[in-house]
Amino acid sequence: MDTNFIYQQIQQKKSFLCLGLDPDLNKIPEFLIESSKEPLLDFCKSMVDNINPFCIAVKINTAFFEAYGSEGYKSLELLVKYIKAIYPELFVIADAKRGDIGNSSNRYAKAFFDSLPFDAITISPYLGTDSIQPFLEYENKYAIVLALTSNKGSEDFQLPNDGKLFKSVLKTCNALQNSDKIMYVVGATHPEQLKEIRNIVPNSFILVPGVGVQGGILSEVYSSGANNKVGLLVNSSRGIIYASQGKNCFEAAKIEAKLIQNEMENLLKK
Amino acid sequence: MDTNFIYQQIQQKKSFLCLGLDPDLNKIPEFLIESSKEPLLDFCKSMVDNINPFCIAVKINTAFFEAYGSEGYKSLELLVKYIKAIYPELFVIADAKRGDIGNSSNRYAKAFFDSLPFDAITISPYLGTDSIQPFLEYENKYAIVLALTSNKGSEDFQLPNDGKLFKSVLKTCNALQNSDKIMYVVGATHPEQLKEIRNIVPNSFILVPGVGVQGGILSEVYSSGANNKVGLLVNSSRGIIYASQGKNCFEAAKIEAKLIQNEMENLLKK
Numbered sequence: 001m002d003t004n005f006i007y008q009q010i011q012q013k014k015s016f017l018c019l020g021l022d023p024d025l026n027k028i029p030e031f032l033i034e035s036s037k038e039p040l041l042d043f044c045k046s047m048v049d050n051i052n053p054f055c056i057a058v059k060i061n062t063a064f065f066e067a068y069g070s071e072g073y074k075s076l077e078l079l080v081k082y083i084k085a086i087y088p089e090l091f092v093i094a095d096a097k098r099g100d101i102g103n104s105s106n107r108y109a110k111a112f113f114d115s116l117p118f119d120a121i122t123i124s125p126y127l128g129t130d131s132i133q134p135f136l137e138y139e140n141k142y143a144i145v146l147a148l149t150s151n152k153g154s155e156d157f158q159l160p161n162d163g164k165l166f167k168s169v170l171k172t173c174n175a176l177q178n179s180d181k182i183m184y185v186v187g188a189t190h191p192e193q194l195k196e197i198r199n200i201v202p203n204s205f206i207l208v209p210g211v212g213v214q215g216g217i218l219s220e221v222y223s224s225g226a227n228n229k230v231g232l233l234v235n236s237s238r239g240i241i242y243a244s245q246g247k248n249c250f251e252a253a254k255i256e257a258k259l260i261q262n263e264m265e266n267l268l269k270k
Numbered sequence: 271m272d273t274n275f276i277y278q279q280i281q282q283k284k285s286f287l288c289l290g291l292d293p294d295l296n297k298i299p300e301f302l303i304e305s306s307k308e309p310l311l312d313f314c315k316s317m318v319d320n321i322n323p324f325c326i327a328v329k330i331n332t333a334f335f336e337a338y339g340s341e342g343y344k345s346l347e348l349l350v351k352y353i354k355a356i357y358p359e360l361f362v363i364a365d366a367k368r369g370d371i372g373n374s375s376n377r378y379a380k381a382f383f384d385s386l387p388f389d390a391i392t393i394s395p396y397l398g399t400d401s402i403q404p405f406l407e408y409e410n411k412y413a414i415v416l417a418l419t420s421n422k423g424s425e426d427f428q429l430p431n432d433g434k435l436f437k438s439v440l441k442t443c444n445a446l447q448n449s450d451k452i453m454y455v456v457g458a459t460h461p462e463q464l465k466e467i468r469n470i471v472p473n474s475f476i477l478v479p480g481v482g483v484q485g486g487i488l489s490e491v492y493s494s495g496a497n498n499k500v501g502l503l504v505n506s507s508r509g510i511i512y513a514s515q516g517k518n519c520f521e522a523a524k525i526e527a528k529l530i531q532n533e534m535e536n537l538l539k540k
């Protein structure tokens with residue numbers, strides 16, 4: 001997917017929401033578990049069917065599928081194929097946090113961009129740029145590199161010494177050839193750093209998890225992180241998909257997503 | 271698997287070799303591709319059948335299976351179940367480079383320790399210690415944290431400023447409760463740092479890739495990295511499994527592995 005198309009979708013849908021799918025058998029409503037042979041898959045498909053008018057991207061957390069072995073992986077494959085077939089306008093991200101030496105990263109790129117039709121994948125940059133390069137060799141596919149994450153553990157290695165590590169990741173990646181195929185993850189829980197990060201990567205898309213349950217505030221993210229084309233994908237997972245755990249789960253999710261989209265529409269008017 | 275058992279295996283087999291399985295359809299002998307419905311799986315099973323007398327551990331690179339979608343993942347599942355059923359004395363590592371926020375790492379731990387019966391998994395530590403903790407909650411299972419990797423990209427973030435990042439990873443992880451369930455990855459291409467690393471984590475197992483094709487030298491690794499219980503798992507992948515790409519591939523692999531084991535036996539006598 002071309003980034004210009006994503007910019008257009010933002011204007012068209014008046015939204016920069018990314019729907020996060022972290023399907024958890026302990027939280028999926030019981031009626032679905034009882035009635036479906038593949039509850040993970042069916043829950044996620046119905047979520048996308050209901051939420052797609054309000055979001056421009058979907059982020060699938062691979063861990064929640066891998067937890068169920070090869071059957072879970074099969075559901076992951078069916079889910080991404082369903083979404084890309086029915087909603088080709090959605091930007092579909094594998095939240096897989098992969099990254100290995102070149103020889104192996106090459107295989108992960110094939111896994112997520114060839115065997116599974118994802119548009120993008122999240123990458124953990126510890127191994128350095130040669131672990132990222134293989135993901136940049138696909139046309140209209142993107143590597144979304146972890147810069148500053150939303151969790152407490154971001155204080156362990158990313159933030160010490162005035163954020164030396166995450167700034168080095170941003171600067172080093174942004175200097176790569178094909179850096180136009182790189183996006184970055186910055187948690188909504190760090191609004192003070194988001195402004196600084198936007199100055200380091202003025203033209204890149206930033207994927208922002210951590211709004212909602214994790215405590216990040218949408219208006220703060222927008223004012224610190226938007227560029228002149230918006231350039232943000234703000235993710236909400238649990239706040240939407242577990243808005244209700246009863247029979248009305250899809251309706252409740254829809255209301256939650258619509259409320260976020262309303263807020264985004266107002267921000268976009270400014 | 272208890273680490274004392276691994277120490278015993280080293281003495282019994284006179285080896286600290288880890289067999290690395292990175293099965294590549296472009297390198298697997300043609301007769302196998304033609305005769306087998308699941309060439310990745312059958313190639314790897316036969317490798318383990320042939321090499322197990324000379325190694326104490328097996329490291330499976332998940333990228334090479336995921337590259338083939340859910341069918342590849344199914345082969346991965348069957349492979350690890352086969353190895354643990356037939357050779358329970360082998361320490362089986364998922365070289366998967368996972369790591370995510372706690373909620374998701376939890377699912378990856380379930381994926382590799384519950385759904386698949388691995389003994390250990392490699393972890394990329396960028397997200398911090400809360401991404402490692404969920405893997406330490408399983409008895410006799412291990413998180414093998416990337417410290418200093420064998421690739422060129424290790425110079426990007428791990429090595430600058432006198433190795434501040436990789437040393438911080440080692441010190442921070444070693445200070446965790448349950449640090450006895452953590453092992454570390456240190457590439458054989460950094461023998462000068464291995465001695466220093468051994469001083470930081472005197473009692474931990476160190477998994478050392480990069481001997482052979484990547485240029486690391488076994489005797490240097492042993493003299494810099496061994497502790498009084500050896501404490502090393504030295505991996506060889508391509509040097510063994512692609513020793514020949516003809517009909518004699520298993521025999522050639524066996525010879526290669528036996529030569530490495532001979533060298534290890536000599537080092538252990540010192």
